[in-house]
Amino acid sequence: MFDDVRDLYQDIILRHSRQPLHMRRLEEFDAKAIGDNPMCGDRCEVRLRLDPAGSIADIGFEARGCAISLASADLMAETTAGRTPAQVRALADIFFGLVRTGTTTSKDPAIEKLKPLSGVSEYPSRIKCATLPWAATLAALDGAMEASSE
């Protein structure tokens, strides 16, 4: 009945939303921010720790929201760990392009993991669900406390 919606709700998305590996609270952290989309009630707090070289040593999130936002948060944590802030910003830009247009020319190896979310490009009202965790992470890196993708 929902075969044609598998473009959006791929098994990998459902798996990440049901059991997000990175949904955990970091008690020690160097930066945090809360992403909040009050219109839809989605919320995602990101906390991260940096190693001495300035790369993300650990990142976790606590969130409530739809399957898309939870899966996106989990994939965000998975693909940003180990990156420098500049690399995270670059990847976020690629990701924003991916979910808005459905495609990307980027050769970044993380893209293969993020591509299952490209289906949201067909659902304009849902793009902000996918981008909220990224907005929170960027805000944390920028020293801001709050972010929104609405």
Place this chain on the structure above:
Amino acid sequence: MNVIVPPPPALDVARIRQDFPILAQTVRGKPLVFLDSAASAQKPRAVIDAMATAMETQYANIHRGLHWMSERTTEAYESVRDQVAALLNAPSRNEIVFTRNTTESINLVAHSYGRGILAPGQAVLISEMEHHSNLVPWQMLRDADSIELRIAPITDAGELDMEAYAALLADGRVGLVAMTHMSNVLGSYTPAARIAALAHAAGARVLFDGSQAVVHRAVDVQAIDADFYVFTGHKLYGPTGVGVLWARHELLEAMPPFLGGGEMIASVTYEHSTWARVPHKFEAGTPAIVEVIGLGAAIAYVRSIGFDAIAAHEASLTDHALSRLAEIPGLAVIGGAQDRGGVISFTLQGAHPHDIATLLDRNGIAVRAGHHCAEPLMHRLGLEGTARASFALYTTHEEIDFLARNLERIREFFA
């Protein structure tokens, strides 16, 4: 002698659906199943034609042109005031003010009655289940003008807690009760006549937000003894951009104007202006002429079907939906008021309302998901949001069955 009560006239939904051109549309390749009429209803051909005809054959600005077109357009516009008065059983056509929508009607009352008549230290009393449109204007009044804002609680069944309501009136400081006549989230009707009687006994005036109620049942402002009644056109199968404020004549007379400008004045000098008579005092600027004419066509349309038939059809739809949804494990209908209409909010275990809405949309079903412009109510209920299906006179039992089948599949999908 036996008294034979005739059954309510049956509503021929198949014929009615032919009156709504949009219902023939497909969405994502599927027939449109429109279950979001509480947000905004679809428009019958009669409304579309009335507006097109007005613009094609009979249009000019009103109340000012000394020419044939203006006079005819003024007549068409003003005749809708009579239609609205009849719809609400208002005592006088001069008590009908055209606004942009319910929100503007309430802002008008908050400004003109709240600032102009209420005194600092008095209170406005609303309920826990108000749409933001019947909350935020009163918050603004509270913050700017030292008017207290009181919130009457609801029961867990989603009904106004009448004891608590009476207690909040007890000190006699409430100057205005502003309450929904039917919740846009829970579908609950409020007991308007009792609310008004208690308010009046405590020296308060009472406003009803009829945005939802006026669509589904005959409203009689004299029978419920209201002081203000507001609604919007676009939920009543009319166009966007036109709403209504009804208020007792003496209140409108006493209230200062809301917006200033053309149309609402009697005479203007550089030193001083005087106001036009009620209701024109509250209709500044060129109004939504074509939309008012469209609203007139919408009122004529629903009255030709009749509220007895509409209410019976929608009660049957609501009963059917509640029993079908009750069969779905993990589905919870929010609120269980005794007196309720065809607006049903629900949650489904394991599925976020937005995912429900997106999956339903894939099969052509339009529902609303989120907080439904009632964030404080969501917090009261301990929810972030719900999915909401709402019914109209064109909704069919088969559409509800289709919704239920889809929700069953969604449950499996996220299981």
